[in-house]
Amino acid sequence: MRLTCPYCGPRDHQEFTYRGDATAARPALDNTSVDDHNAYVYDRSNPDGLHRELWNHTSGCRTHMIVERNTVTHDVVSCEPVGPFAEQLK
């Protein structure tokens, strides 16, 4: 599998680190519901098909990105930069 880093271009997936499910939204800091925080940490939908994931180009420019990927075919649909430099990389 190859991922296209928004800064470096197409690279082997071994250069990247998986950083988790990009669809999970962290509860607000003033949200004191244990269930909400438990769900954020543990509950995953594990879809077959399109999924959004956070990846970091660890062995490259260290940019974080959201990869939209098909978990069945490994087709990569998009790699969008996130983080403080995201606007400049788009």
Add this chain to the structure above:
Amino acid sequence: MANLAEKLSPLHELAMPRSGSDKIILSERLCDSLVQVQAWPDSVGEVEKLINGTRGKRSVMPTGPGRWLIDDPAEGLEDKLRKKIGAELGAVTGLTHARVVVSISGEKATWVLASGIALDFDLSAFPTGTTQVGHHHEIGLTIHRTGENSFDLYVFTSLVRSFWQWIEKASAEPGFSVV
């Protein structure tokens, strides 16, 4: 008594000069100044100007968004840049002792590198004078192409012995010299 100010190479006996084939020429170099500068997102242009404004015959290698690795053949660049680039503009990090430069040149140089590093070494994808950041078996590498058949590889000091052993093995088939 050893001169404590003298720089010692971690490669030591591994990279002793020896003659062999000229298809691959390997050599090591310790930097006089190697500095990383990371600009904040809103100061990239300003920091770039300040880096280019310091005089000297140096390589300025882009290694990430708003980030450069600067190799200067004179000591003291870290202090010079730190004076110009304060914390409001970015972060200046001295890496002079943190990397060893392994240089490889010769007609088989790209062939050797491509055998272990998953990068496109074709000139159209990796032109002379440009930099790519990648790795070889988890050893991070900043690779600066200094010519069609020559590269400087900035390798973590603590891992450079292992990397050198690989590059010698990979160069054995065409044959190599160490200078």
